[in-house]
Amino acid sequence: MRLEGKTILMTAAGQGMGRASALACAAEGARVIATDVNQEALETLRSASANIETHHLDVMDAQAIQVLAEQLPDLDGLFNCAGFVHHGTILDLSDEAWEFSVNLNVTSMVRLTRALLPGMLRRAEQGGSASILNMASMASSIKGFPVRTAYGTTKAAVIGLTKAIAADFVKQGIRCNAICPGTVDTPSLRGRIAAAADPVQAEKDFIARQPMGRLAQVADITPMVVYLLSDESMFVTGQAMLVDGGVTI
Ligand code: NAD
Numbered sequence: 001m002r003l004e005g006k007t008i009l010m011t012a013a014g015q016g017m018g019r020a021s022a023l024a025c026a027a028e029g030a031r032v033i034a035t036d037v038n039q040e041a042l043e044t045l046r047s048a049s050a051n052i053e054t055h056h057l058d059v060m061d062a063q064a065i066q067v068l069a070e071q072l073p074d075l076d077g078l079f080n081c082a083g084f085v086h087h088g089t090i091l092d093l094s095d096e097a098w099e100f101s102v103n104l105n106v107t108s109m110v111r112l113t114r115a116l117l118p119g120m121l122r123r124a125e126q127g128g129s130a131s132i133l134n135m136a137s138m139a140s141s142i143k144g145f146p147v148r149t150a151y152g153t154t155k156a157a158v159i160g161l162t163k164a165i166a167a168d169f170v171k172q173g174i175r176c177n178a179i180c181p182g183t184v185d186t187p188s189l190r191g192r193i194a195a196a197a198d199p200v201q202a203e204k205d206f207i208a209r210q211p212m213g214r215l216a217q218v219a220d221i222t223p224m225v226v227y228l229l230s231d232e233s234m235f236v237t238g239q240a241m242l243v244d245g246g247v248t249i
Contacts, residue, residue: 001029002230008077009033011059011112014041016186017135018081020218021225025077026051028226033072035059059108065115074119076128077229080109081135083158085192086150093149105154109134109161117165117174124173133228134162136178138244145209155180159240166238175237177228182244183207185215211246220245 003025010025012018014036022034026049035057036042042054057068059082083105086097113132120130139145140155158178165176183189183206196202207215224243227233242248 001027002226002232003028003030003077005029006076006229007031007033007073008079008229009035009072009075009116010079010081011035011057011108012082012135013045013054014038016188017181017184017218017221017225018079019045020222021079021081022052023049024222024226025229028230030077030229033075035068059112060103062111065108065111069115069119072116072119074123075116075130076120076123077131077133078113078116078120079133079135079225079229080112082108083135083137083155084151085148085188087147087192087195088149089147090149092147098150101150101154102157105151106157106161109158113161113165117169120174121169121172129173129175129231129234131229131233132162132165132174132176133225134158134176134178136162136180136240138180138182138242138247140180140240142180142240142242143248162240163238170237175233177233177236177238178240179221179224179228180240180242180244181221182216182242182247183210184221185217189215209247210244211249214245216243216245 008030013022013034022032026032032052034054037058046054086101123130136158137155139148139152162178193199193202
């Protein structure tokens, strides 16, 4: 099992790619500390695997991050998965909406990594290594998409943050990478489709931007998550790994 002996914390593990990643990592032998704001979703996740323990965590709550960090063991892996898609151009973007996206998509990763990195450095000092994985997107510094100003800007910042952390700690056994999925069929994508003026057309449009003619399923994404959190990717750091079904060919 590729993650045997590793303890990995994940945010936004209640549904979508976070949940699928928690289950995939647990199946590979990791002890998974799964966090989310949705307590009900966490309970069903905990009952799905003996390797998963759960904690309520709002990643926008700086104090809650500190409190949780003090209770945790030193970690081998951290998957910063939480993020939010704001829909709109720069002309639709209020200061409040901008600040919300920055706080949820970027500041949360800064705070969580800052709180957990000392323990990861201790793990690495004991002869091992530790891996940080940040959820970015193909919609970022990699490619611009319509009505994704706050999203693309903040996911670009996630890639910058990833490279900065990787550069600072490369000599101390810490790796940091970002994963950049294409359009993935998750509950929040379904919500975006349902919220469109014409949901049938909106789904067609999301599929049309994927050259393979289909949405990604979470199972298309989890192998890359497991790889980047495992020792198989020991020589990989500072990278933004696209799993986008060919959008950015
Ligand atoms: P999702 O959006 O359906 O679920 C997100 C989870 O985050 C939910 O369980 C929710 O309860 C939790 N959450 C919301 N606010 C939170 C907070 N403040 N603190 C902690 N948890 C919180 O899942 P998804 O679509 O797989 O998205 C997960 C990540 O992947 C996001 O960062 C998203 O931007 C990114 N992403 C999604 C897609 C896609 O097409 N779905 C593509 C690329 C990247």
